[in-house]
Amino acid sequence: QVQLVESGGGLVQAGGSLRLSCVASGSTSGITTDINEIAWYRQPPGKQRDEVASIQKIGTTNYAYSVKGRFTISRDNAKNTVYLQMNNLKPEDTAVYYCQARVIIGGKWYFYWGQGTQVTVSS
Numbered sequence: 001q002v003q004l005v006e007s008g009g010g011l012v013q014a015g016g017s018l019r020l021s022c023v024a025s026g027s028t029s030g031i032t033t034d035i036n037e038i039a040w041y042r043q044p045p046g047k048q049r050d051e052v053a054s055i056q057k058i059g060t061t062n063y064a065y066s067v068k069g070r071f072t073i074s075r076d077n078a079k080n081t082v083y084l085q086m087n088n089l090k091p092e093d094t095a096v097y098y099c100q101a102r103v104i105i106g107g108k109w110y111f112y113w114g115q116g117t118q119v120t121v122s123s
Helices: none
Strands: 004-008 012-013 019-023 037-043 050-056 061-063 071-076 080-085 096-103 108-113 117-122
Touching: 004 096, 004 108, 019 037, 019 096, 019 117, 037 080, 050 071, 050 080, 061 071
Parallel strands: 012 117
Antiparallel strands: 004 019, 019 080, 037 050, 037 096, 050 061, 071 080, 096 108, 096 117
């Protein structure tokens, strides 16, 4: 069982920056061993939840086209924390942001979600 807690959301003007944090707990050996991948998703009001960025255990990162060049996903293994640095924010980035942990146990994938953190970008 993995627990995830997001933080760092808030209200920011267009062009501004925020850094989201996702702290993982409950895994026996931390994010470098038990968790295969952590991803950030976002869900704007009335819309579906979409993946924004992900980082694998080996460090490989992926980004949605809409955020490439503006957002950076990174991790601090010692703190079991994954970050999402968001620069040059736009009003369309407004959403609830969630982190998801992807774990393989016995050949099966398991997915764990945090509670989300609200990001609001004003124009």
